[in-house]
Amino acid sequence: MIDVRELSHAFEIGKKEKKTVIPVLEGVSFSVEKGEIVTIVGRSGSGKSTLLNIISGFIKPKHGEVWIHGEKVSDYNEGKFADFRLANLGFIFQSFQLIPSMTAYQNVELPLILKGMPEKERQQKTEETLKRVGLIEYKDHYPSELSGGQQQRVSIARALVVNPPLILADEPTGSLDSETENELLQFIQELNRDLGITFLIITHDEKVAAIGHKTIEITDGRVMEGVLA
Amino acid sequence: MxxxxxxxxxxxxxxxxxxxxxxxxxxxxxxxxxxxxxxxxxxxxxxxxxxxxxxxSLVTEVQVHGKEAGEGNFQGIKDEDIQHFQEITGVKAVTRRQSLQQSPIFKTEDYTAQSEAVSAYFPEEVKAGFELSEGRLPEKGNEVVVGSSFADGLSLEPKEGENAFNEDGTIKEELAYKGELVGKTIEMEVIKMEDGKEIKKSIPLTITGVTKKPSKEWMQIRTVFISEDIFKEVEAFTGTPGGNPEQIEGTPEDNGRIYDSVSLYAKDVEAVTGINDKLKEDNYMVYSIVNEMRxxxxxxxxxxxxxxxxxxxxxxxxxxxxxxxxxxxxxxxxxxxxxxxxxxxxxxxxxxxxxxxxxxxxxxxxxxxxxxxxxxxxxxxxxxxxxxxxxxxxxxxxxxxxxxxxxxxxxxxxxxxxxxxxxxxxxxxxxxxxxxxxxxxxxxx
Structure with missing residues (x-):
């Protein structure tokens, strides 16, 4: 499903002579099989978020390759990656990233609008997904009117609505309390089990890491040998 | 999306x-x-x-004002020119008019009016759109057609010291002519000067028709359209071209009829440019509204x-x-x-x-x-x-x-x-x- 090969990345800070290069990832390679839940753990600043952002196409890597679904996505331009994301990837963010001026329904419907799906079909699909995450009765609520857990479920519904084979999650439980966190993790496992969705989750939380079929530890931009479970 | x-x-x-x-x-x-x-x-x-x-003016009309005869000389339009115009492609009608070089006095019963007299060739005038409001076109030499406002110029002689006109220039109600015109006999009085004396001649004419009113209300047509025979009769009386009462010095020798007003009418607006160009090519001085509009x-x-x-x-x-x-x-x-x-x-x-x-x-x-x-x-x-x-x-x-x-x-x-x-x-x-x-x-x- 995902094949990361010799991925290296560095950030450049400052201008011209004062430019400083800070290496973030160095020769990272790993793969994720279809139907797996893979968690990437590491301390703050270890490069795990940069790794996820590169896989998501938000950052272009300096070296190395990223293959998803047999396609070398690291060579894609912005437009092509956008189309690829819309068709193949779902996202769950730590801070939910819902559009505040849109209701829960509208937030979930958004990817389908971008896909150009007809309104009737879109309505059915959106309501179905909201039912799945247990939020159908909150469909007309704005994000500010929902709890953290509910917002994250809207965010998951938005990721699920296009039936992506792969969901990338960046600290999905980072903004949730312990009880909601458990519920969410259970839900992720359910989706993986029932729908066969592959998850790649970035976390520093052991509880989250524990649901992974495989865990990759990143330290100082490198994958630690021998810690793959 | x-x-x-x-x-x-x-x-x-x-x-x-x-x-x-x-x-x-x-x-x-x-x-x-x-x-x-x-x-x-x-x-x-x-x-x-x-x-x-x-x-x-009409969009299809091309007015011809003469011909350049070289070295800045000007030549009036003659019958041979008219014949040439009729052969030009796209020409529907060629109207030609000759104005009498004096304004005769017209009399009927006790009413008199002074108007312009014009000789026109009616078959071509009709093709160009000349219309009557009543009566018919002249068939005989002494028959005439009068302008739509001719009757407005007819008035009785005012009493001495009185004015025949209202403030707006119209003839006073009691002096104005109110009768019919078609069928009326009018006398056309023309003059000539001989040894400083004015000699008059009266020619009886019959009105057979009245022209259609122009679309513009302020336009007044008081012209009397006489036949070529009458025109020639006046010329014979005065002994001058155009019936001028006096012989003007330097008047060129009469080398045939010269028309004062000649207009060509095109079949349609598209033909105007072609006619215009052709006439210019043949050294005629032309004016058409299409050119001005351009x-x-x-x-x-x-x-x-x-x-x-x-x-x-x-x-x-x-x-x-x-x-x-x-x-x-x-x-x-x-x-x-x-x-x-x-x-x-x-x-x-x-x-x-x-x-x-x-x-x-x-x-x-x-x-x-x-x-x-x-x-x-x-x-x-x-x-x-x-x-x-x-x-x-x-x-x-x-x-x-x-x-x-x-x-x-x-x-x-x-x-x-x-x-x-x-x-x-x-x-x-x-x-x-x-x-x-x-x-x-x-x-x-």
């Missing part, structure tokens, strides 16, 4: 800052109104002048383009407001743009949404601007005659239109408005596509 959803999206976004949106649309509307009203002055004056020119049109086209250009400047100023509004919108919505891009919105879709938004502002501005412009144009045309009458104490020319908004002007203005607004929204829209997803989601934009 389909078009319907894009519009829905745009409308949703526009509702976020209604005051700013209103002010931007207002600025665009004012710019558009200014553009239309300014250009409408050019269109209005053009229309008024063209209408004025068109009312005075020149008028050229002058007004330049004027209209100039006015549109000035008006566009106003729109460009308004577009700065749109640029500002769109830039603010992109900045405010950067987090939303970031989220949309993150979940798979194509940069082109983002750009299209913002360009559509600025077009929407332009379209609304153009719509309101056009409505207001129509209102102003209507008000100006309504108020202008009153103002002119007040200021100059004189009625403005009939049909004067200071402002006229044809459909073409509305379409041009809306197109300019849309182009300017799309152009001003283009850069902010491009900026929207360059929003960094990660920075936007961290609310760092």
């Amino acid at each position: 389909n078009v319907k959803d894009q519009f829905r999206f745009v409308r949703q976004n526009m509702k976020k800052n209604k005051t700013r949106l209103f002010m931007t649309i207002l600025a665009t509307a004012i710019g558009c109104t200014f553009l239309i009203v300014l250009a409408s002055v050019g269109f209005g004056l053009h229309k008024s002048i063209i209408q004025d020119v068109m009312e005075d 020149q008028i049109n050229m002058v007004f086209t330049i004027l209209k383009i100039g006015l549109l250009f000035i008006g566009t400047i106003a729109l460009i100023i308004a577009s700065i407001g749109i640029y500002n509004t769109m830039t603010m919108a992109v900045t405010e919505r950067a987090p939303d743009i970031g989220i949309m891009k993150a979940i798979g919105a194509h940069p082109k879709t983002i750009k299209r949404i913002f360009v559509l938004e600025s077009s929407y502002i332009g379209l609304l501005g153009a719509l309101f601007g056009t409505i207001v412009a129509y209102g102003i144009s209507y008000a100006v045309n309504l108020a202008l005659p009153l103002v002119l009458e007040r200021v100059f104490e004189e009625a403005p020319p009939e049909g004067l239109m200071l402002s006229y908004i044809p459909w073409s002007l509305t379409l041009i203005s809306v197109a300019i408005c849309l182009t300017v607004t799309i152009f001003s929204g283009w850069r902010p829209a491009k900026r929207a596509t360059q929003v960094d997803v990660l920075k936007a989601m961290r609310r760092e934009v």
Whole structure:
């Protein structure tokens, strides 16, 4: 499903002579099989978020390759990656990233609008997904009117609505309390089990890491040998 | 993302800052109104002048005023020229008239009138559109047709010391002729000067018809259309060409009939240019309204383009407001743009949404601007005659239109408005596509 090969990345800070290069990832390679839940753990600043952002196409890597679904996505331009994301990837963010001026329904419907799906079909699909995450009765609520857990479920519904084979999650439980966190993790496992969705989750939380079929530890931009479970 | 959803999206976004949106649309509307009203002055004056020119003459008419005979010499139009004109392709009729070189006095019963007498060739006049309101065309040499206002010139002799005319120049009611004209016998009194003495001759004529009233009410035709026989009779009496009462020194020898007024009538407007060119090629001096209109049109086209250009400047100023509004919108919505891009919105879709938004502002501005412009144009045309009458104490020319908004002007203005607004929204829209997803989601934009 995902094949990361010799991925290296560095950030450049400052201008011209004062430019400083800070290496973030160095020769990272790993793969994720279809139907797996893979968690990437590491301390703050270890490069795990940069790794996820590169896989998501938000950052272009300096070296190395990223293959998803047999396609070398690291060579894609912005437009092509956008189309690829819309068709193949779902996202769950730590801070939910819902559009505040849109209701829960509208937030979930958004990817389908971008896909150009007809309104009737879109309505059915959106309501179905909201039912799945247990939020159908909150469909007309704005994000500010929902709890953290509910917002994250809207965010998951938005990721699920296009039936992506792969969901990338960046600290999905980072903004949730312990009880909601458990519920969410259970839900992720359910989706993986029932729908066969592959998850790649970035976390520093052991509880989250524990649901992974495989865990990759990143330290100082490198994958630690021998810690793959 | 389909078009319907894009519009829905745009409308949703526009509702976020209604005051700013209103002010931007207002600025665009004012710019558009200014553009239309300014250009409408050019269109209005053009229309008024063209209408004025068109009312005075026929579009298919080509007047021939003579022929250049080389070395600056001028030659009148003769019968051989008429024959040549009739052979030109596209010519429907060739009318020729000769005016009597004196104004005879016409008498019927006790009524008299002094009018111009003209000899015309009726078969061609009829082909050119000559019409009678009553009676028939002359068939005999002593039969005549009179102008539609001929009767208005007939009056009884006023009593001594009295004036026959009212203040407005019309003949007093009690002196005016009220009877029928067709069938009446009139005496045409012509004169000649011999040894300083005036010798009169009276020729009896029968009126067989009256010409149709011209479309312009103020036009008065009092001409008497006499036959060629009568014309020759007058010439024989005076012994001068054209029946001039006196022999004028330097009058050229009579080398045949010379017509005073010759007009060619084309089969249609398209044929006028060809006839015109042919006559010019043959050294004839011609005048046609089509030529004049071509020149008028050229002058007004330049004027209209100039006015549109000035008006566009106003729109460009308004577009700065749109640029500002769109830039603010992109900045405010950067987090939303970031989220949309993150979940798979194509940069082109983002750009299209913002360009559509600025077009929407332009379209609304153009719509309101056009409505207001129509209102102003209507008000100006309504108020202008009153103002002119007040200021100059004189009625403005009939049909004067200071402002006229044809459909073409509305379409041009809306197109300019849309182009300017799309152009001003283009850069902010491009900026929207360059929003960094990660920075936007961290609310760092």
